[in-house]
Amino acid sequence: MKEQAVQTKLQPIGDRVLVQRQEAQETIKGGLILPDTAKKKQETARVIAVGTGKKDKDGKLTPPPVQIGDIILMDKYSGQEVTLNDEEFVIVRGDDIIAIVQE
Numbered sequence: 001m002k003e004q005a006v007q008t009k010l011q012p013i014g015d016r017v018l019v020q021r022q023e024a025q026e027t028i029k030g031g032l033i034l035p036d037t038a039k040k041k042q043e044t045a046r047v048i049a050v051g052t053g054k055k056d057k058d059g060k061l062t063p064p065p066v067q068i069g070d071i072i073l074m075d076k077y078s079g080q081e082v083t084l085n086d087e088e089f090v091i092v093r094g095d096d097i098i099a100i101v102q103e
Helices: none
Strands: 016-021 042-051 071-074 080-084 087-095 097-101
Touching: 016 071
Parallel strands: none
Antiparallel strands: 016 042, 016 087, 042 071, 071 097, 080 087
């Protein structure tokens, strides 16, 4: 079952998707705690909002392949990071989404 989407005042346009990265695991095997500087950027994120879609060469609108609440795998350094109400989000293009993670 998908969780409720976070309420935000950001509405992506076109083929863009607003996502929020999933929290990195803070401990590793053996109980070591990783500092923030040692954590890598997470490639998985939850979809918060989606744009209307992308127009093809014939002008037909193709909706994004994801829905609010989906967990996605995206290119590591893709997108534009934004902060709203002390929460961090990333706006990515539909083409930067690699896969939908099946839960």
